[in-house]
Amino acid sequence: MSVASTRSSFKMTSFDEQRLIQLTRDGDYDAFNRLVVEYQDAVFGVVLRMVRNRATAEDITQDTFISAFRKISSYRGGIFRAWLFRIAKNSSLDHLRKIARRGETSIDEDIVYFSETVKDDSQDPEADALNAELARLIEHCMGGLSDDHRFAMVMIDVEGYQYDEAADAIGVSIGTVKSRLNRARARMRDCVQQDRELLPVSMRLYDKEN
Amino acid sequence: MVRKFLNRVISRKDLSIDAINAFVEGNASADEIQLVERLIRDDASLERDLSTQQALRSVLGRIEKIEAPRSYAVTPEMVAAAEGHDSLLSRVAELFAPQRKLALAPAAIGVIAAVGVALLTIGDATGIVDQSSSSQGESFSTAEISESADGGASSPGVAGSPGSSDSSADMFTTEKASSSTAATAAPSAAAAPEFDSADDSVVAESAEAPVAGLVGPDTDSQEPEPPSLMMEAPTNALIPDVDEAASVAGSLDQDSSLQQAQRDSISPVDSSEAELAYAEDTAFEPASSNDGISLPLWQLQAALAALAIAAIGAWAGLRRARGG
Numbered sequence: 256m257s258v259a260s261t262r263s264s265f266k267m268t269s270f271d272e273q274r275l276i277q278l279t280r281d282g283d284y285d286a287f288n289r290l291v292v293e294y295q296d297a298v299f300g301v302v303l304r305m306v307r308n309r310a311t312a313e314d315i316t317q318d319t320f321i322s323a324f325r326k327i328s329s330y331r332g333g334i335f336r337a338w339l340f341r342i343a344k345n346s347s348l349d350h351l352r353k354i355a356r357r358g359e360t361s362i363d364e365d366i367v368y369f370s371e372t373v374k375d376d377s378q379d380p381e382a383d384a385l386n387a388e389l390a391r392l393i394e395h396c397m398g399g400l401s402d403d404h405r406f407a408m409v410m411i412d413v414e415g416y417q418y419d420e421a422a423d424a425i426g427v428s429i430g431t432v433k434s435r436l437n438r439a440r441a442r443m444r445d446c447v448q449q450d451r452e453l454l455p456v457s458m459r460l461y462d463k464e465n
Numbered sequence: 466m467v468r469k470f471l472n473r474v475i476s477r478k479d480l481s482i483d484a485i486n487a488f489v490e491g492n493a494s495a496d497e498i499q500l501v502e503r504l505i506r507d508d509a510s511l512e513r514d515l516s517t518q519q520a521l522r523s524v525l526g527r528i529e530k531i532e533a534p535r536s537y538a539v540t541p542e543m544v545a546a547a548e549g550h551d552s553l554l555s556r557v558a559e560l561f562a563p564q565r566k567l568a569l570a571p572a573a574i575g576v577i578a579a580v581g582v583a584l585l586t587i588g589d590a591t592g593i594v595d596q597s598s599s600s601q602g603e604s605f606s607t608a609e610i611s612e613s614a615d616g617g618a619s620s621p622g623v624a625g626s627p628g629s630s631d632s633s634a635d636m637f638t639t640e641k642a643s644s645s646t647a648a649t650a651a652p653s654a655a656a657a658p659e660f661d662s663a664d665d666s667v668v669a670e671s672a673e674a675p676v677a678g679l680v681g682p683d684t685d686s687q688e689p690e691p692p693s694l695m696m697e698a699p700t701n702a703l704i705p706d707v708d709e710a711a712s713v714a715g716s717l718d719q720d721s722s723l724q725q726a727q728r729d730s731i732s733p734v735d736s737s738e739a740e741l742a743y744a745e746d747t748a749f750e751p752a753s754s755n756d757g758i759s760l761p762l763w764q765l766q767a768a769l770a771a772l773a774i775a776a777i778g779a780w781a782g783l784r785r786a787r788g789g
Contacts, residue, residue: 288538
């Protein structure tokens, strides 16, 4: 089997996607693995931001794709990526519930799981350091959100998906997604305001004025 | 009327949320902008909040996307392993998958059974529900009869009185150990003439022993009949008739009346009469003649409790296997 381990180099069209899904239904692993290569970054990113543990996120991502292959017959149209996200979200929430039931904390606060920093065009090392701190602050505040609110925020504000796709992935109406996002933003605002010196100037303007 | 009002409030709230979200995302239409401006006029702090949210969203949008650290390509081995890990339970759960509500059936059964146990327990405590006259009721009656007959013969309460000697206490212990056999042997022996006439017969001993025990150390020579001898009583004599019990009590009454003067405290005659009256009142009345509902209570409670545990366990297992 030729499994492409590198990033997909072509832009998959909806037609390609439906054809690959049909081939997967017939048991074609190669066809399914092209879908995997297309969506693995997105799935891993969302799962990692949900469970906030790299090793667990890797396991859940792998399980998500295995489950998707096995249950491909239950996919009945719609946005395929949203269907994948729904499987990933259910697995992530199961994991979070399990650790909550055991009273464990799988989140190691000493480790920064998000190597990425907030993008900044300036080449200033000091600004880079501040951005890294800001990224940590954001991650910390996102960790304080409820699972539902966090998932809505990750899907729309971080990953940039549309409301309908997020609603499909979460399995709720678009109105519910909007409501959750609204509350999540309000809570994030309250949280990040507690560490004002890390905030961009635009977010501190009103404090200075007041 | 109320619904209309609520719908208006909710739709207004939805409109506000939509408008605020769109405003924060920079996609607001003219109407939405107008609505947000009106909201800001009503609440000045909203402008600052919205501005902060806009800035926050812009920061979130600038967070770099995460790349998967490796390939998550699926192989036939992985799928086979996953299928191998599927337990029988998860296969059962799969059966329920198309009708998710059906999976709630075990939970419903469990809850109903648990409520049943609770009701029976409350009913038992309050006396509404009582044990039925099943096999347990019968054995209880037999025990009562044995005890009453034995009480008429040996009067355990009297034997344990301060006036009794150590030997009588020992005798009581021995007789109590074989209480049911001794008691059941008594009436049957009373029916046999050769035993009835003899002073040292089983009947005489079983009837007189406690009385003699009351007298004091003189009775040391009297030893209780070995249990093996008493065990020879026919099994059909396990439940004596009232007449037989009365005859035993009568003979006891005659014997004990001779020694009445020697006793200063409790009268075994009264005691045996009381015991007999008790036996007549309770033992020969069907247990089901109570006022409350009679049920084989503990069996029912145990069965319902087992059902509740099994059903709730099955439901939890199904939920777990289904991953929900």
